Amino acid sequence: MDQVISLTLKVWRQNGPDDAGAFQTYQAEGISQDASFLEMLDIVNERLIEEGTEPITFESDCREGICGTCGLMINGKAHGPELGTATCQLHMRKFNDGDHITIEPWRAVSFPVIKDLAVERTPLDLIIEAGGYISVPTGSAPDANLTPVPKEAADMAFDAAACIGCGACVAACPNSAAQLFTSAKLNHLNLLPQGQAERWQRAENMVETMEMYFGTCTNHGECHEACPKEISLDFIAFMNRDYVKAKIKNRKLAGQR
Ligand code: SF4
Incomplete structure (x- = not known):
């Protein structure tokens, strides 16, 4: 009833x-x-x-x-x-x-x-704009099996791609940090073979754009509790690892030019 x-x-x-x-x-x-x-x-x-x-x-x-x-x-x-x-x-x-x-x-x-209850969430879009994409050569569609994707990488990338960009992680965080959102958007590309070409530039650009607009993560974990897609905090660790590596690799690449 x-x-x-x-x-x-x-x-x-x-x-x-x-x-x-x-x-x-x-x-x-x-x-x-x-x-x-x-x-x-x-x-x-x-x-x-x-x-x-x-x-x-x-x-x-x-x-x-x-x-x-x-x-x-x-x-x-x-x-x-x-x-x-x-x-x-x-x-x-x-x-x-x-x-x-x-x-x-x-x-x-x-x-x-x-x-009232509507807020401006453009800074999340700016993080995506900084690197949340892959460059695809134009031409006819490649065969789906041309690039093998390991099952573990596919599963993890899929979990990260579940992020819907709502911003609840930022709202729940006492520092208004956007690490959970950024790490989900970064990892769903960085974990896949198709995302490797721009991996290090993506890591540096997305993290540094995030830092321009949002607070610092101090490991409260409130973001994960609030996330409607239950995005794992592990992705933040993966992002931090990629960012440190990116700073070294990008500097080396710049020195070679
Ligand atoms: S709360 Fe979860 S789904 Fe929403 S933006 Fe943050 S990570 Fe993505």
């Missing part, structure tokens, strides 16, 4: 990056526990629009835990109480009738608030 609950929401409202912002309280009555968290916000917004109040701004796209667009601090936890779950995949059955829920945007200096 469809269980219906009523909630009290404390939602962060902010008109723009320069506005101070404040919490507003809303009642969310008669919410089906089969609804997702974002569907619950949709219902609240429909009611706000009917009342002539401006709806709450929040981001979403695929609503299938794939695109990384959604992301909210729910009761102080990035993506809410369910481990390994993006905000869009969190369901209201995880809450009880009468609960009070506090909803905030990602809190990080590098993620200024655009409006």
Whole structure:
């Protein structure tokens, strides 16, 4: 049977990056526990629009835990109480009738608030731009088996590629560090034979771009706890190893030119 609950929401409202912002309280009555968290916000917004109040701004796209667009601090936890779950995949059955829920945007200096619960995450794109790609010669498509990929490397690269770029790792980190995101994006290419040609330049460029915008990792591990794709902290160790090697190799290569 469809269980219906009523909630009290404390939602962060902010008109723009320069506005101070404040919490507003809303009642969310008669919410089906089969609804997702974002569907619950949709219902609240429909009611706000009917009342002539401006709806709450929040981001979403695929609503299938794939695109990384959604992301909210729910009761102080990035993506809410369910481990390994993006905000869009969190369901209201995880809450009880009468609960009070506090909803905030990602809190990080590098993620200024655009409006209410939506934040600017461009610095993550700049890290990708610095090296999160491989150069492919144009021409006809090569045979899929032309470059053998060891099974272990394929499995690890696939695990790293699961990162959806949501930024929860940054929001959960007390230093607003982006090591988990950067290491996932770097390793899913550096682990594969196809990523070797640009490996050392990629490591240096991506890590140094990350350092321009984000804080330093001090091994709290909060990023892994918050990550909806449960990206392993091991990737940070692999990234640090590649970065140190890259500094030596790139210097040697520069000396040969
Ligand atoms: S590492 Fe996890 S938390 Fe960080 S951006 Fe990727 S999916 Fe999101």
